[in-house]
Amino acid sequence: MHVRAGTKFGLCLLLLALVVIGVHGKEEHKTNKSHAHEDEKKNVEAKSTTPVPCTCGIFLSGQFKKGSKAAPKGEPVITEEQDAHFAHNSIGQRQCANKCIESIIKYLPKSADIICSTIDRDCHKEKAYLFTKNYNDKWINSNMSAGRAFCCKDNKPYKCPMI
Incomplete structure (x- = not known):
């Protein structure tokens, strides 16, 4: 050199x-x-x-125990921080969840492709749930899901079997 x-x-x-x-x-x-x-x-x-701004996180059902107040395991599959702060109460939490729904609804048609390409594992019949952070840096389960199960293998979606 x-x-x-x-x-x-x-x-x-x-x-x-x-x-x-x-x-x-x-x-x-x-x-x-x-x-x-x-x-x-x-x-x-x-x-x-x-205060933490309204933040949306999509977690798969395998990352948390349904009905539990415990925080989900790992990082969300998808995260989006909104440019809004809402009140530090249940109404503010609901407003945050609604804001998240508004921003992610456009991705629903491609949701299987998006989710499968972003997770670092295979999944079988897992639902995607919306969690939010509003004011506190703690994920809160909105109890809203995409309504369908996702199946992924090698970062590609496949049709989940009926049984």
């Missing part, structure tokens, strides 16, 4: 800067270590009090 003299000098300066920053960062880390826990505590408090 051939490197020009000017480039070598630039690389040396960059390396020197990284070393100086690394040494300075270590010293700063030592002096600020006592403040790390305090800063982390503030971040957790800020996160818990910062």
Whole structure:
């Protein structure tokens, strides 16, 4: 590999800067270590009090226990954050769910293709359920589903058997 003299000098300066920053960062880390826990505590408090916008999440029935208040397992198959905040009550939760339905209804005809291409596993007769986050960073089951079961193999949909 051939490197020009000017480039070598630039690389040396960059390396020197990284070393100086690394040494300075270590010293700063030592002096600020006592403040790390305090800063982390503030971040957790800020996160818990910062309202979360209406967020839609589609989870498959294999990711949660029906009727349970427990959070679904894993990440949603599809997520969409809305540009709206709704009231922190049951009415706001319903408004958020309705906003989600408005935005995802256009994808229903291609839902099998979309779901099968986004999951990282095969699925057999699983329904897609709408969960929402509104104000709190916690998924709430809307108890609304696509009304049909999905079957996927190797990221491709197939017709679910009747039995």
